[in-house]
Amino acid sequence: MGKLDGRVVLVTGAARGQGEQEARLFAAEGAKVVLADVLDDQGEAVAKELGAESARFVHLDVSREEEWVAAIGLAKQAFGHLDGLVNNAGILRFNELVATPLAEFQQIIQVNQVGAFLGIKHAAPEIEAAGGGTIVNTASYTALTGMAYVGAYAATKHAILGLTRVAAVELAAKGIRVNAVCPGAVDTPMTNPAALDPTADPEEAKEAVAELYKRLVPLGRIGRPEEVAALALFLTSDDSAYITGQPFVIDGGWLAGVSLF
Numbered sequence: 001m002g003k004l005d006g007r008v009v010l011v012t013g014a015a016r017g018q019g020e021q022e023a024r025l026f027a028a029e030g031a032k033v034v035l036a037d038v039l040d041d042q043g044e045a046v047a048k049e050l051g052a053e054s055a056r057f058v059h060l061d062v063s064r065e066e067e068w069v070a071a072i073g074l075a076k077q078a079f080g081h082l083d084g085l086v087n088n089a090g091i092l093r094f095n096e097l098v099a100t101p102l103a104e105f106q107q108i109i110q111v112n113q114v115g116a117f118l119g120i121k122h123a124a125p126e127i128e129a130a131g132g133g134t135i136v137n138t139a140s141y142t143a144l145t146g147m148a149y150v151g152a153y154a155a156t157k158h159a160i161l162g163l164t165r166v167a168a169v170e171l172a173a174k175g176i177r178v179n180a181v182c183p184g185a186v187d188t189p190m191t192n193p194a195a196l197d198p199t200a201d202p203e204e205a206k207e208a209v210a211e212l213y214k215r216l217v218p219l220g221r222i223g224r225p226e227e228v229a230a231l232a233l234f235l236t237s238d239d240s241a242y243i244t245g246q247p248f249v250i251d252g253g254w255l256a257g258v259s260l261f
């Protein structure tokens with residue numbers, strides 16, 4: 001018995017990082033998973049590995065409404081219904097607020113914030129039609145506190161908590177629970193772009209990341225995408241049946257405070 005037997009869940013940004021681990025864990029727990037991303041080759045490869053019985057890949061740029069309609073159509077065509085969504089796709093850019101070009105600010109809003117809105121808008125009616133289910137939005141540590149040089153990103157992540165709360169209230173009567181994960185630093189290409197840079201020394205980059213989070217985070221290390229996937233599973237399964245509208249921080253204690261010694 002898996003925790004998600006009989007469920008059909010669409011995960012955005014599932015070609016790599018946290019979304020990939022969510023797709024893998026959900027499939028292992030019995031769900032049919034639709035992996036959606038703009039990275040077609042990587043997404044297809046993960047879906048293929050999981051097998052056509054359990055997984056499909058669909059090209060979805062979450063900022064484009066017509067692509068949401070097509071992706072949800074594919075989920076229903078492949079697996080009969082849709083009763084879960086993980087809004088995970090996101091982008092991060094580092095810039096001082098006063099130096100941020102308007103186009104960059106708007107691009108981050110378009111993917112992170114509008115993308116999550118469109119997901120809720122188009123998935124919720126299908127989830128209701130399926131008899132209820134869950135939506136998990138991916139916010140961040142920076143949804144709850146500030147961090148220099150990520151102004152646009154932090155603004156979208158704060159907004160995602162607002163969306164989560166409103167959606168939870170509006171959709172509760174339709175049998176849909178809506179929660180948010182707020183990861184601190186997680187070891188994916190987003191936090192460690194050197195992992196994608198063929199000219200970077202991977203060992204050096206790994207050591208720099210380890211040293212930084214050893215000092216910064218009470219638990220002394222960066223998080224693993226599998227750990228965020230486990231939280232998303234909790235919020236997607238009946239283990240969280242009485243929880244809706246909440247942000248869940250998963251950050252190794254980073255937000256708890258600083259240590260002077």
Ligand SMILES: NC(=O)c1ccc[n+]([C@@H]2O[C@H](COP(=O)([O-])OP(=O)(O)OC[C@H]3O[C@@H](n4cnc5c(N)ncnc54)[C@H](O)[C@@H]3O)[C@@H](O)[C@H]2O)c1
Nearest residue numbers: 013016017018038061062088089090140183185186188190
């Ligand atoms: N890594 C961290 O430390 C961290 C911390 C807090 C929150 N988050 C959030 O977690 C989520 C997953 O990030 P990750 O760490 O796995 O990073 P990642 O960069 O490895 O993965 C993000 C995925 O989203 C996809 N994506 C980007 N733009 C897209 C679009 N327009 N449409 C569809 N897919 C798109 C990317 O192709 C990629 O596969 C993001 O929302 C991110 O903001 C990450």
